[in-house]
Amino acid sequence: MATFTSSLPQELLDQLAKTASELKIPKNKLIQKALQRYLIQIEKAQFAQSFERAANDPDMLEIAEEGIEEWFQILEDLEKE
Template sequence: MATFTSSLPDDLLKEIADIASELNIPKNRLIEKALKAYLKKVKKAKYAASFKRMANDPDMIQMAEEGLQEWVQELQRIENEEG
């Protein structure tokens, strides 16, 4: 594990120390968990933004519609085989 040194505002450091003490975990563990949760949230936001961009992309819409048509045709084929 690598060592990372940083400066944080005093009030934030106190809050970290208080919560870590409350949870009975080391401060570095609390910071690690908080960063992981934040980075996960950032990834989700990026993922959602990419879908919003694709929703307005005519090429993506066309590909999705073509894929949907193929999926419907496959369902109809399966239904005809069963019926």
């Protein structure tokens, strides 16, 4: 595991120490878990933004509409069998 050094405001360090003590886990583990969750939230937000951009892209809408027409045709063909 790599070592990382950073500076934080005293108020945040105090809150970190208090919370780590209450949860009975080391401060570095609390920071690690918090950072992992935060990075996942960022990733999810970026993923959602990419869908929003796609929803407003005329080319993507056209591709989706073409795809849905093919999907409906496949479903109709399957129902006939």
